[in-house]
Amino acid sequence: MESNPSTIQEQSPSCLEITMEVHSVVPPPHKSTIQKLKTRLKETLFPDDPFRQFKGQPTKKKWVLAAQYIFPILHWGPNYNLKLFKSDIVSGVTIASLAIPQGISYAKLASLPPNVGLYSSFVPPLVYAVLGSSRDIAVGPVSIASLILGSMLTQQVSPTGDPVLFLQLAFTATFFAGFFQASLGFLRLGFIIDFLSKATLIGFMAGAAIIVSLQQLKSLLGITHFSKKMGFIPVMASVFHNSQEWSWQTILMGFSFLVFLLVARHVSMRRPKLFWVSAAAPLVCVILSTFLVFAFKAQHHGVGVVSLLPLSPSFKLQYPNNRLNPPSWNMLQFHGGHLGLSMKTGLVTGIISLTEGIAVGRTFASLMNYKVDGAKTAASNIVMSITVMVTLLFLMPLFQYTPNVVLGAIIVSAVVGLIDIPAAYHVWKMDKFDFIVMLCAFFGVIFISVQHGLAIAVAVSIFKILMQITRPKTVLLGKIPGTDIYRDLHHYKESVKIPGFLILSIEAPINFANSTYLNERVLRWIEEYEAEDPKMHSNSSLRFVILEMSTVSTIDTSGVSFFKELKRTMEKKGVELVLVNLVGEVMEKLQRSNEAGDFMKPDCLFLTVGEAVATLSATIKGQSSNDV
């Protein structure tokens, strides 16, 4: 009974009523082009439906919600209390103790004066406290973007030769980076970043971490003549070519602090309760090393130190006694020969820092164990900001004794966490192609350039998607005995073919990129069916090709032509084409294209494969009994 499906109905009559009550296929409700376009645009540009909480609210409430939407501080401000304040103090000071050494270090990466780095942990957190929505984020400079900023500008302007121009260009480039990122937000083009796959990000971050670490070899080895390029090969050449410049005092100091920082990091990773060990370690290193240099006058023994404000006298004249700089609007340069450079640098650093931010954000979940606990509201940002301000006002002069080498060690220990080997192994296990994408990003960043590595990885991942679309899977379905369910014959071994029927499932939208292939593929399925057993009983020669279309979510004009052509070819072969479970859009398009009334004939459209097979088997029987 189970191997011959057409007899099921006779043997279980009460089931017959339900199985054979073939449900009529109806066309979808009408929607105008404008309506469709509107829905489509809404899903594309506003995927998070940001205004959904406004729906159905009274006008006054809407205004309140809008104000809270723009200034989230209005949301949490009224409920602020002492307990929250206490935890904000703790977390603010903790973040600041991390941010101060990192700020100085990243400024160093960008060839900028250290106080500029501190400002990035002073002003942005204040803005974020008012406008930001996430409670857990801490805003600051990002390592690889800083490196690229410095590297791109250094190629045309020397940071020591013309420090004011360099600073102006850095400010202008940063402005463009922000402008570019803001534009992405305003134009709701955030979906562009969706094309950065997890694999791309893992490879990119690991490559960037290595590039940044390599640059620290300058500080860690005490080399003075160092490559201006970022790639693996020029940097290594530069390291070994200048091996006579290596300074043992620097190396000793650097690697001691590096080991200390890595151990601290390891401890915090293993015991989340000791998170403060790794949070405090960089500041401890800075204080300790500064004291050591001050005590032993090590700056005269080959240990390079941070030189404060390496600016020209004219610049010092401009801001004579101010330790807190005035706003630097006037430093933005929107004219002159370097505008192109600033814009290009801004665009690249904008993309890269966005990528870095997303990468850190997306891998945040896996870092949960190491998360600084306690940041309850964005007010922690204000605490952090004030701490940094105090540092800027009173402690800045002390930093002139801080050795470069300790900054290098801090940077290396900070970025080393971006190399995520378990994640890479997971990608390898899951998807070999994704692993290749990851390697492209990694080696591209290391050996070609950060931008190109990223671009190559994105191109390869998009290429993979396009290949999937050009060659969609077509699956041969069989009936699972004792049920009305049709599934992949290769997957469900017990499923059986129905003689006279070829049941295929097309697993992709049909469009210009695959309609030619699909046409060939379906015809090959038919050939294979016919070749399989040519001596078969004539009754079981191919009568119907059933296409299960649930998976075809949309078709275009080429897709419509595909069906027309297929139908024509099949008619020549004396085979009928039956479509099952068309989704609304596909049904509508076929209906519109339907000049000869071919596709919408009710006996060619069914809701399930089971219903189609049952009905059509009955037809065959009817015919053959009439013939007799």
Add this chain to the structure above:
Amino acid sequence: MESNPSTIQEQSPSCLEITMEVHSVVPPPHKSTIQKLKTRLKETLFPDDPFRQFKGQPTKKKWVLAAQYIFPILHWGPNYNLKLFKSDIVSGVTIASLAIPQGISYAKLASLPPNVGLYSSFVPPLVYAVLGSSRDIAVGPVSIASLILGSMLTQQVSPTGDPVLFLQLAFTATFFAGFFQASLGFLRLGFIIDFLSKATLIGFMAGAAIIVSLQQLKSLLGITHFSKKMGFIPVMASVFHNSQEWSWQTILMGFSFLVFLLVARHVSMRRPKLFWVSAAAPLVCVILSTFLVFAFKAQHHGVGVVSLLPLSPSFKLQYPNNRLNPPSWNMLQFHGGHLGLSMKTGLVTGIISLTEGIAVGRTFASLMNYKVDGAKTAASNIVMSITVMVTLLFLMPLFQYTPNVVLGAIIVSAVVGLIDIPAAYHVWKMDKFDFIVMLCAFFGVIFISVQHGLAIAVAVSIFKILMQITRPKTVLLGKIPGTDIYRDLHHYKESVKIPGFLILSIEAPINFANSTYLNERVLRWIEEYEAEDPKMHSNSSLRFVILEMSTVSTIDTSGVSFFKELKRTMEKKGVELVLVNLVGEVMEKLQRSNEAGDFMKPDCLFLTVGEAVATLSATIKGQSSNDV
């Protein structure tokens, strides 16, 4: 009964056995990475499975089939007979009478001597007769590729100033074009042309036809100083700027012949039996106009004529008395400063002529009515070739009196058929976005350049596909009363929601480009479910989210993370995630990623939505009766 699905089983007990006999979900059979890669590569690079007829044949037969595969002449040669020969004579001469005027005209388009144009209808058909497989194709030059070849070379080398170098570059560029096309074939990269959608081709061909026709205004109006550029604007500027050069004799002659040719074409279109009218018309025009010029010595009255072999005396010296040129290997130049130009021109014309060929091929079906009947075997190509050779040997001197204007008219009447307005209207009716792609190709070709127009249209079509992937549809399913079928709630209005269940169908492969969006979208569906009726009975609060996964043909690492994250979020909300009908690959990946054993629990996996709902409803009932 129909609105409350969980009671169906009680009321139709014999059906219960079948419905409730939940079929176990099994993992797919194991396949190694190498096997998967092999299948994938085979489908990508050999979609037509060209060696399928070799399978299971004895070795000797295989050799015969291979020889026939490479030299199709071995296939049809042995069965050749007199009757076939007769029809080949008719069709060969017919095609030759079309090819001779077109060959001369297209040579003119490429600024090449007319006999070079005739060689393209003499040598390639011979090669094709031996190696070609299609019976209906006639090989010859293509209009827009000729124009681009001439235009690109003319920008650096003058065809009149240095005709030998120009000819050498043209030969070299053609060699590279062929080399490029052959490489695409050998490397099985033909799938690249799949990215040319029908809409792109319609727009491209119409634009190209207009560009080619615009160039003919030079001949048709008798202008001597004409723009070297191809765009609409420079050509029109050139036409009206030189209006004093217009020659009324030329205009009269040109438009008379053009009207004659278009009428002949129209007659053949309307009455397919009169196909010979339009096939013979160009040759009639050439003969008639040549005779007119010869009789009235019109070349002295402002009617430009084809000047034979506009080559330097040194070139004539090289081939003194040969009317049939020797092979031109020695004309290929693979060195010198113009190699880059030749390669670039070759690449562009290679792509463009491929595009043109495909466009003509793909729209061939719609031209069936106008098809030259009678070409039975590739031997017709040999007949055509001999006819052209006779022309080259004996009739060439006569062509020196052929007026340029008639060639212009022939070209315009030939390309005007490429403007397919009904097809454009069909695209508009079917898919507005495809129509935009078509306009991009059309206006890009006319106003920017042929290459850029094509590139823009391809980019826009790929962008559309990527957008579809970034924002896949998620559809809310409901039960169709009286059946076990779940379908789109918006499409099938009678379908009903099941309280406590949210049933979604995700209509695309889940990958890096959409996993973020899908996560947000699913959570929004849940929010909407909960917002819909917050005062609902507690029993019907959301318990299960069922994802119907038939449509998810593949996932990548980001897709796997999507499920993990979704599962975690749902657990926090106290909702269970149930997956229905996973396809093999997806199931395998989830299984491999499955560290905590979450997804493969049998009570989270079902074969159909119906089975899932039935089983889970029973669970809820069991729980609540236990609670009581």
